[in-house]
Amino acid sequence: MAGKVSPHIEERRRDISPEVFKIHAHKSVDWIAEYLENMNQYPVLSRSRPGDLKARIPSSPPATSEPLEKITTDFREIILPGITHWNHPRFFGYFSITSTYPGIIGEMLCSTLNVNAMLWKTSPSATELEEVVTDWVRQMLGLPENFQGVINDTASVSSLCAIAAAREYAGLNIRENGLAGVNLPKLRIYTSEEAHSSIEKAAIVLGIGQRGVNKIPTDKGFRMDIEVLTQRVEEDIASGVKPICIIPTIGTTSTTSIDPVKEISEICTRYGIWLHVDAAYGGSAATVAEMRPLFTGWENADSIVVNPHKWLFTPLDCSILYCRRPEVLRQAFSLTPEYLRTGEADSVTNLMDYGVSLGRRFRALKLWMIIRALGTERIANTIQEHISYAKRLAKIIESTPSFELLAPVPFSTVVFRFSPKVVIDNNEEINALNEKLMETVNQTGQIFLSHTKLRGKFGIRLTVGNIKTTWDDVALAWDIIREKAKELFDTRY
Amino acid sequence: MAGKVSPHIEERRRDISPEVFKIHAHKSVDWIAEYLENMNQYPVLSRSRPGDLKARIPSSPPATSEPLEKITTDFREIILPGITHWNHPRFFGYFSITSTYPGIIGEMLCSTLNVNAMLWKTSPSATELEEVVTDWVRQMLGLPENFQGVINDTASVSSLCAIAAAREYAGLNIRENGLAGVNLPKLRIYTSEEAHSSIEKAAIVLGIGQRGVNKIPTDKGFRMDIEVLTQRVEEDIASGVKPICIIPTIGTTSTTSIDPVKEISEICTRYGIWLHVDAAYGGSAATVAEMRPLFTGWENADSIVVNPHKWLFTPLDCSILYCRRPEVLRQAFSLTPEYLRTGEADSVTNLMDYGVSLGRRFRALKLWMIIRALGTERIANTIQEHISYAKRLAKIIESTPSFELLAPVPFSTVVFRFSPKVVIDNNEEINALNEKLMETVNQTGQIFLSHTKLRGKFGIRLTVGNIKTTWDDVALAWDIIREKAKELFDTRY
Numbered sequence: 001m002a003g004k005v006s007p008h009i010e011e012r013r014r015d016i017s018p019e020v021f022k023i024h025a026h027k028s029v030d031w032i033a034e035y036l037e038n039m040n041q042y043p044v045l046s047r048s049r050p051g052d053l054k055a056r057i058p059s060s061p062p063a064t065s066e067p068l069e070k071i072t073t074d075f076r077e078i079i080l081p082g083i084t085h086w087n088h089p090r091f092f093g094y095f096s097i098t099s100t101y102p103g104i105i106g107e108m109l110c111s112t113l114n115v116n117a118m119l120w121k122t123s124p125s126a127t128e129l130e131e132v133v134t135d136w137v138r139q140m141l142g143l144p145e146n147f148q149g150v151i152n153d154t155a156s157v158s159s160l161c162a163i164a165a166a167r168e169y170a171g172l173n174i175r176e177n178g179l180a181g182v183n184l185p186k187l188r189i190y191t192s193e194e195a196h197s198s199i200e201k202a203a204i205v206l207g208i209g210q211r212g213v214n215k216i217p218t219d220k221g222f223r224m225d226i227e228v229l230t231q232r233v234e235e236d237i238a239s240g241v242k243p244i245c246i247i248p249t250i251g252t253t254s255t256t257s258i259d260p261v262k263e264i265s266e267i268c269t270r271y272g273i274w275l276h277v278d279a280a281y282g283g284s285a286a287t288v289a290e291m292r293p294l295f296t297g298w299e300n301a302d303s304i305v306v307n308p309h310k311w312l313f314t315p316l317d318c319s320i321l322y323c324r325r326p327e328v329l330r331q332a333f334s335l336t337p338e339y340l341r342t343g344e345a346d347s348v349t350n351l352m353d354y355g356v357s358l359g360r361r362f363r364a365l366k367l368w369m370i371i372r373a374l375g376t377e378r379i380a381n382t383i384q385e386h387i388s389y390a391k392r393l394a395k396i397i398e399s400t401p402s403f404e405l406l407a408p409v410p411f412s413t414v415v416f417r418f419s420p421k422v423v424i425d426n427n428e429e430i431n432a433l434n435e436k437l438m439e440t441v442n443q444t445g446q447i448f449l450s451h452t453k454l455r456g457k458f459g460i461r462l463t464v465g466n467i468k469t470t471w472d473d474v475a476l477a478w479d480i481i482r483e484k485a486k487e488l489f490d491t492r493y
Numbered sequence: 494m495a496g497k498v499s500p501h502i503e504e505r506r507r508d509i510s511p512e513v514f515k516i517h518a519h520k521s522v523d524w525i526a527e528y529l530e531n532m533n534q535y536p537v538l539s540r541s542r543p544g545d546l547k548a549r550i551p552s553s554p555p556a557t558s559e560p561l562e563k564i565t566t567d568f569r570e571i572i573l574p575g576i577t578h579w580n581h582p583r584f585f586g587y588f589s590i591t592s593t594y595p596g597i598i599g600e601m602l603c604s605t606l607n608v609n610a611m612l613w614k615t616s617p618s619a620t621e622l623e624e625v626v627t628d629w630v631r632q633m634l635g636l637p638e639n640f641q642g643v644i645n646d647t648a649s650v651s652s653l654c655a656i657a658a659a660r661e662y663a664g665l666n667i668r669e670n671g672l673a674g675v676n677l678p679k680l681r682i683y684t685s686e687e688a689h690s691s692i693e694k695a696a697i698v699l700g701i702g703q704r705g706v707n708k709i710p711t712d713k714g715f716r717m718d719i720e721v722l723t724q725r726v727e728e729d730i731a732s733g734v735k736p737i738c739i740i741p742t743i744g745t746t747s748t749t750s751i752d753p754v755k756e757i758s759e760i761c762t763r764y765g766i767w768l769h770v771d772a773a774y775g776g777s778a779a780t781v782a783e784m785r786p787l788f789t790g791w792e793n794a795d796s797i798v799v800n801p802h803k804w805l806f807t808p809l810d811c812s813i814l815y816c817r818r819p820e821v822l823r824q825a826f827s828l829t830p831e832y833l834r835t836g837e838a839d840s841v842t843n844l845m846d847y848g849v850s851l852g853r854r855f856r857a858l859k860l861w862m863i864i865r866a867l868g869t870e871r872i873a874n875t876i877q878e879h880i881s882y883a884k885r886l887a888k889i890i891e892s893t894p895s896f897e898l899l900a901p902v903p904f905s906t907v908v909f910r911f912s913p914k915v916v917i918d919n920n921e922e923i924n925a926l927n928e929k930l931m932e933t934v935n936q937t938g939q940i941f942l943s944h945t946k947l948r949g950k951f952g953i954r955l956t957v958g959n960i961k962t963t964w965d966d967v968a969l970a971w972d973i974i975r976e977k978a979k980e981l982f983d984t985r986y
């Protein structure tokens with residue numbers, strides 16, 4: 001591996017030449033447009049089998065430089081078949097996302113500048129643009145002015161930071177003393193049974209533990225039961241447990257249900273508990289005026305997470321944590337060793353003070369380019385259309401015999417199952433049938449769906465979120481689902 | 494913000510057209526090469542003042558689409574002046590980094606595919622390439638085969654994950670019960686006074702607390718004092734405190750000193766304590782065979798962090814956490830809700846199980862392209878040259894009257910100060926003089942240096958890490974430093 005130093009090494013170039021870069025970057029630009037405009041030729045879900053890629057990549061790195069031509073060819077021939085095409089307009093699984101063209105240009109420039117936005121000084125534009133652009137998004141969402149945004153990689157980290165702030169807000173001197181061996185009460189956070197797994201993961205990381213997560217049951221619409229919540233909080237307080245955070249979700253992962261945030265905010269106010277709203281997916285819908293009533297109460301939150309990389313057409317990764325008490329977030333995280341001290345620290349924001357990671361990519365750049373290139377109206381219109389497709393599909397499903405809608409559809413996600421009369425009473429059989437249906441549908445390569453389980457029922461999830469998805473894509477998905485359901489049924493019964 | 498739905502909205506394009514994308518992406522490619530080949534025209538440290546950018550960006554987002562031409566022009570005219578050029582070959586501050594051409598192409602493709610590498614299924618290539626490429630780097634570093642790599646955004650997160658695994662390894666059922674109110678002993682981690690601030694931040698986040706970090710004093714060479722460490726560990730055990738992790742650094746941030754990892758590993762073995770090695774910066778030097786002796790003992794670590802985005806010519810962000818007990822890391826983080834359950838989970842790696850973030854960019858792609866495009870020999874040679882420049886500069890400084898080397902130079906970072914005889918006995922004055930010197934030098938725009946403080950002494954740090962940096966750049970830096978020092982001295986004395 002090591003090398004002898006050539007006496008002339010300073011005279012030769014170490015990176016590839018700008019000419020070679022330009023040839024292959026230009027080719028890549030053409031390929032990118034070709035790829036994104038012709039995704040129909042790819043199966044949405046990769047057909048790769050475990051080990052396929054590993055078998056085709058040398059197990060050791062090359063000692064000497066390989067030509068870019070070979071590397072980019074391998075990208076297309078070896079890497080691409082193992083890609084599940086998240087950017088495909090008929091990727092309907094998990095939460096559907098989009099990498100838009102201006103976002104790709106933003107990432108090209110971001111990786112070129114390669115700035116670390118840890119301190120204002122280390123790139124004033126990166127810090128100030130992050131402040132301005134997160135405020136743009138705040139306005140798009142109709143949130144009050146007292147929410148300040150900071151960009152993290154993912155909602156997992158944004159929620160972790162929010163709950164860390166909540167822990168600090170509890171005033172138990174946890175930052176200094178920690179949690180173990182200091183005679184503290186048990187800590188508790190409250191969220192619904194439908195909350196995202198990242199909340200429980202944050203509790204583990206933060207030393208609250210899985211048992212410190214009180215998962216409140218949900219009502220028929222998969223919304224947190226407010227009476228049970230109140231009761232649990234009061235019981236905990238009475239027994240000496242310290243409630244530190246309540247985390248309702250606007251747009252849960254399984255069904256996009258909406259917890260009663262306003263009522264929850266009143267409980268938080270009454271007991272002095274931090275309110276963190278997980279709107280990682282749903283939040284973007286607040287760009288649509290007609291959707292705003294679904295968000296009532298979130299303006300009372302202490303913190304809110306909204307992911308532009310989910311439904312604001314921004315490439316991974318970009319998660320905004322809004323905080324109404326940024327000074328608490330800062331108190332939870334700020335640490336300035338001498339080598340990061342700067343003269344202007346008191347007059348500017350140093351973003352490293354508001355989260356876990358010291359190193360921070362210039363993520364605001366792509367978001368700024370996307371919002372300007374698309375405009376807020378087109379963004380809101382697209383989201384509104386996505387919602388309209390989902391509601392239209394939900395109506396069709398409701399009126400289709402032997403299919404069943406499993407949850408209300410407030411946003412762009414439809415959860416349903418195939419429920420032919422002959423098997424409807426055998427839950428295990430119907431679950432297996434739907435799992436098989438989902439797999440069969442995904443194997444066509446035409447569409448990709450994912451699943452969830454709702455009170456024991458296997459539900460197929462279809463979510464609309466890609467900027468290119470049209471009603472025709474959803475209609476095609478529905479045709480394929482019905483056709484495969486019929487085939488499966490005919491084979492089995 | 495909201496929008497009326499146009500009846501024809503499905504017929505019009507929502508993202509910008511591929512033609513417009515291609516025009517501006519091609520222009521951007523040309524600009525990128527132009528920028529990277531002509532960085533001399535930019536001051537390394539931005540001359541922007543607080544608020545400059547904010548004053549030039551509208552405070553609200555545009556309702557309708559703006560032309561890409563205008564956005565990219567604004568990028569060059571408004572954003573660029575506020576950039577501190579981390580990619581400049583004379584950026585000698587903090588740890589100098591590089592975004593190489595193949596890495597930029599990698600990021601273009603990564604943002605286009607926009608895959609989330611959370612599950613094997615959600616892009617088999619992304620998971621398998623991450624396994625293969627982190628193993629390539631493992632081989633380049635000469636680490637044993639039983640280290641498995643996983644890519645995080647930054648070393649802050651990698652170390653957080655490592656210490657979370659250490660906490661789990663302590664066998665106190667912390668994942669389930671948390672730390673508070675469960676009658677646990679105090680937890681302690683041990684690191685040196687010179688450790689990176691991310692270790693203390695991880696302790697805060699993990700509920701260990703700042704007081705749970707035992708900062709061991711260092712010797713004259715800024716290396717952890719092994720006798721004090723042993724004594725502190727033994728005292729803690731005797732008094733019922735639970736030691737969970739010792740974190741030596743190979744290449745500390747201030748001086749790149751190297752803790753005695755081998756001796757520390759023996760203490761870890763003796764007392765069953767997790768050994769996490771912070772080699773975020775220094776690790777890359779293990780690609781150079783002659784440097785390997787400096788790493789003796791790290792093969793005994795339970796976990797090691799090495800950042801390709803620091804000194805392996807990879808754009809931000811890319812931090813590899815190597816773990817010899819990946820099952821413990823998995824035990825600390827794995828959570829699989831129904832909506833993320835997949836059929837092949839037992840036969841493949843699902844990378845979401847090994848860290849905090851569920852969403853994961855396809856970061857292995859750029860690393861794969863860089864290693865192939867450069868080859869391991871050229872990478873190792875470049876690092877070796879960087880080290881040789883630093884050692885050469887150190888010798889010059891040692892032989893220059895009125896300058897003083899403040900620390901040994903094992904890697905590519907030189908810490909020194911201007912110490913003219915007339916002020917050498919007044920530490921405050923000499924510190925102020927050096928701070929002024931650094932600022933004056935940085936204001937030239939020709940080079941960028943940062944600083945640290947070593948036992949009360951203000952030290953100027955010059956670190957070599959950019960792939961394009963040659964000895965001429967270092968020599969120019971030295972010329973500027975001496976010239977400005979002389980000017981300052983002549984003005985003042």
